[in-house]
Amino acid sequence: MALFNAVETIGRKALLSLSESYAQIADAVFELIDNPVDHSHGRLLNIDVNFSKDDKTLTVYDHGGRGMGEEELIDYLAWGDGAEHSEDDIGEWGVGGKSAAIYLGEGLDIRCRKSGETEIFHLQDPHWGSRTGLIENPVKKISGVDAAKAVSNFNALGPREGFTEVTISGLREGRRDISKLKQMASETYRQLIHTNRVVIRIDGELLKPMDIPVSTSIPVVGIPSTNLGGIRVKGSVWATERDAVGHRMGMRWRAGIRTNYNGRRITYGEQFGHNLAGKGNLQRLTGEIQISHIKPNTQKTDWDRDSLEWQKLEKFMHEKMSPVVAALRNLSTVKPISRTQRKRAQRVKRAVEETFSRLAKEALSPTKGTLSGQTNAPGGRKSPTPKPGPKTPNSKKRRKKQPTKNPTAPPKNPVGSLVRRLNGSVPDIELDALGHTERSHWGSRDDGAKTVVINTDFPVYKGVGETDEYMMDTFVRHILQEDALNSGELRHETDRIIWTALKAGTP
Numbered sequence: 001m002a003l004f005n006a007v008e009t010i011g012r013k014a015l016l017s018l019s020e021s022y023a024q025i026a027d028a029v030f031e032l033i034d035n036p037v038d039h040s041h042g043r044l045l046n047i048d049v050n051f052s053k054d055d056k057t058l059t060v061y062d063h064g065g066r067g068m069g070e071e072e073l074i075d076y077l078a079w080g081d082g083a084e085h086s087e088d089d090i091g092e093w094g095v096g097g098k099s100a101a102i103y104l105g106e107g108l109d110i111r112c113r114k115s116g117e118t119e120i121f122h123l124q125d126p127h128w129g130s131r132t133g134l135i136e137n138p139v140k141k142i143s144g145v146d147a148a149k150a151v152s153n154f155n156a157l158g159p160r161e162g163f164t165e166v167t168i169s170g171l172r173e174g175r176r177d178i179s180k181l182k183q184m185a186s187e188t189y190r191q192l193i194h195t196n197r198v199v200i201r202i203d204g205e206l207l208k209p210m211d212i213p214v215s216t217s218i219p220v221v222g223i224p225s226t227n228l229g230g231i232r233v234k235g236s237v238w239a240t241e242r243d244a245v246g247h248r249m250g251m252r253w254r255a256g257i258r259t260n261y262n263g264r265r266i267t268y269g270e271q272f273g274h275n276l277a278g279k280g281n282l283q284r285l286t287g288e289i290q291i292s293h294i295k296p297n298t299q300k301t302d303w304d305r306d307s308l309e310w311q312k313l314e315k316f317m318h319e320k321m322s323p324v325v326a327a328l329r330n331l332s333t334v335k336p337i338s339r340t341q342r343k344r345a346q347r348v349k350r351a352v353e354e355t356f357s358r359l360a361k362e363a364l365s366p367t368k369g370t371l372s373g374q375t376n377a378p379g380g381r382k383s384p385t386p387k388p389g390p391k392t393p394n395s396k397k398r399r400k401k402q403p404t405k406n407p408t409a410p411p412k413n414p415v416g417s418l419v420r421r422l423n424g425s426v427p428d429i430e431l432d433a434l435g436h437t438e439r440s441h442w443g444s445r446d447d448g449a450k451t452v453v454i455n456t457d458f459p460v461y462k463g464v465g466e467t468d469e470y471m472m473d474t475f476v477r478h479i480l481q482e483d484a485l486n487s488g489e490l491r492h493e494t495d496r497i498i499w500t501a502l503k504a505g506t507p
Contacts (some may be wrong), residue, residue, distance in 0.1 A: 012132050015079065019102035025177055026184045029058070029301055031100035032166055034191070034264065034300070036062035037198060039072075048152075049185075049202045055176050056124070058104060058168045061152060066160020070113030073123055073139050076110070094296065097166075102129045106170030111142070111151050115162030120147045125221075178203055186210045191288070192263040212286060215239040218327045223289060223320055231309040233316065235260075235289030237324050257287040257317065259303070266296045266303065272317035273324055280433075281328040285321070337431045337456070345429035345454075348471045352479075353426045355501040429475055433457045438479045452478050472498055 022028045033047055045065045051058055068076070079098065101108050108128035111500065113120045122142045125135055148154045151165050182202050187210040194199045194209040201207065214220060218239040225234040237257065254269035255276040276282045294300065294309045303310055430443055430453045439460070443453040454474050455461065476497050480490055 006395060011201065012134060014100060015099070016130070016132070019022060019099040020104050022299065023301065025174075026181050026188075027301060028100035028103045029060070029181060030185070030188060030300070031096040032060040033185075033200070035097045036065050037192065039067070040065035040197065042197075044196065045198045047198060047200045049181075049200070050152075051171075051176055051203060056169065056171055058281065059152075059165060061163070062166040063153075063157055063161060063163040065115070065162055067114045068110070068112035068121070069117055070121060070139070072114065073110070073112070073121055076123070077135075087498070088246075096300075101168055101191065103172075105129055105168040105172055109150075109167040109169070110164065111147055111167075112164040113147075113162060116160050117162075118160060120144065122146075126169075129172075134299055136363070138462075175256065180208060187268075189263075190259055190265065191290075195263070197263060207292070212288075214240045215241050215284065218228045218324060220319070221287075221320055221323055223404070226315055226316070228309070229314055231294045232292045233289050233313060235287060235322050236289035239284045239328055240286055241284075255283045257289055258323070260288065260290045261296050261300070262292070262462075264300065266291075266300055267498050270317070272314050272321060274318065274321055276325075281331045285324055285328060286320070287324075289317070307331045323393050341431055341456075341506075344468060344471060345431060348468055348475060351501050352469075352472065352476060352497070355427060355497055358415055359497065359500060367459045426479060427452050429454060429471070431456050440474050442478075469498075469502075471503065 029049065033049070036045055036047060043064055045166075046063050048061045049059070050061070078096065106129040107126040108123070109125075110123040111120065121139055121143050122138045126139050127132070144154075151163070154163075157163055182205065185200060185202060186193070186207045189198060189200060190209040190212075193200065193207060199206070215238065220236050222236045222237040223234055226231060235257075256269035258268040258269050259266050259270055274282075274285075276285055291303075291313070294303065294307065294313075295306070306489055427449070428451045430451050432443075432453050433456045438455065439458045440452055440454045443451040454471060474495065476494050477490065480493050480497075
């Protein structure tokens, strides 16, 4: 039988497909931040992330680090190949930044200079996000004058200061969420910002590291650098102040340990064999560890949990967490939420959901009016009343056109828009003792679904909270605040919804 040579190849279509696997926008943007962090080499790195006003362009600009030169751009175009990464780097696979650019938009421009050099390079591909064939020779040298025209703050750089500006044009729909991006960045790069390794600004706002308060009543368990045989770990475990549990990062606080790789957060909420999912004092357990000599996955969102190294880490961390777990269990426990309270929460949630649906239908009906007596005719105007008397069909006399009077403004329908945004449903209600914090806050279940958490420690709850009316008022106000209504609209819509629900006999 004749032998022949088989050559392994990969089509760019496969790369386009793999680039759609990011769980959320922030994960892709963070890939563009990780690249310069890896190349900072211990120098203070400045990173600016900016979206254009029309939401069609994203720019990630870094300076103070190594920057990129001709050799680095050649490596950039080598998928899964290029320069070797060290144990001090966040990345390893040579795909992150390139893949993220495909996910985020269509065009890719990179202007850069390597630290200590004077040559400036420009890589341009207007179809990076959709091109199926391989590209050749997309890099060219540009002058300082050309760079100054395209790169923001270029003239403020030193003559040999390294920089890289990555611009992604044609952002795909839904690839922008500034508020969430800021929250997650201050949490993901907490250690790097806190230790002054990196300065990050998003749309001009300087990010501060997320604060994790430490309880003064429960000793902190320090973990010195320890070799577990194939994996190294260091950090600490502690308890937060009770009042700090609740609204953090725009989501429900998740008890457990944050894991970091070279200063970048990979996961949070690690329990390492302890059951921290319940309510009460165990929700205060937290901690932070640095892990090395074991790599996270390609998207830096998890670890190889089936590996022998991870099993060693789980056993080690279970023991280190035990003193804090025991101390929290010995504290006086919060009164558990009763079955009656849970049933009340379900009843109120169902009543509000039915009321939202009813009001949304009424707003679309041309015959039904609102509770305030306003008509729901198009534009909020009353139907014109014809004047008595015959009309002259062929009259040549033209009456002067009068400006249209609109004595009543078109009715706003925040309820209808809110129901559509919530996909016809409303969040679940949870009850929790949160200490001296807000009346309610947004929480999230393990499946990522939003919930409204009502604080049973809130003074008014302790007085009248054991009523449907208080729970409904708190629940409705919290949901409506999501739409950023002004104080007058918020008061009006809250009263209208509660009035409608109670008048209909629900709950």
